[in-house]
Amino acid sequence: MIDTVVKPRTKVKTKTERPKLHKVLLVNDDFTPRHFVVRVLRAEFRMAEEQAGRVMMTAHRRGVCVVAVFTKDVAEEKATAATDAGRREGYPLLFTTEPEE
Template sequence: MSSYESDANTGIQERQDTRVKKPDMYRVVLHNDDYTPMEFVVEVLVHIFHQTMEQATKIMLQVHTKGRGQVGVYTYDIAATKVKQTTDLARKREYPLKTTVEKA
């Protein structure tokens, strides 16, 4: 994007380039625990993260076998909102599911 700035003394316009920086991206990560049911993790992935059942099951199995799994990559505000929604739902159901945000 370009803008022009006039010099009051000379009347000459100088072109100034302004670049809009893309926002930093953050990954949302689910962590395994011994108490949260796999079905609940799939439910969270489908309803909060809008994954298909197939994708949700694949991510859930990754979390279960590897201890953690990436759910998605978002701008910070969206990632933080999804983590809060997940944590709130897990606590409401009395599950200790841990979800974190990491810079991508």
């Protein structure tokens, strides 16, 4: 006589999770010309002239402004590229990132 052992089959459900998002922030300074900030916003974040002007003025009035929201890697890459664009021209332009809540 042969004993048969039956194992219950279990299905593993993989749950994909959305990546955490990060905000790119423009920090106001009193030295970088407004037209240069608009140029960087248009180049790095593909904004229209009017939208870039609004973002720049919001940062100017409030001290900081959310530019866009991306996954962490993209947000850090764009913030670094935009900050580096200012540094190349000798401006203290600063973009940072922080997790979105």
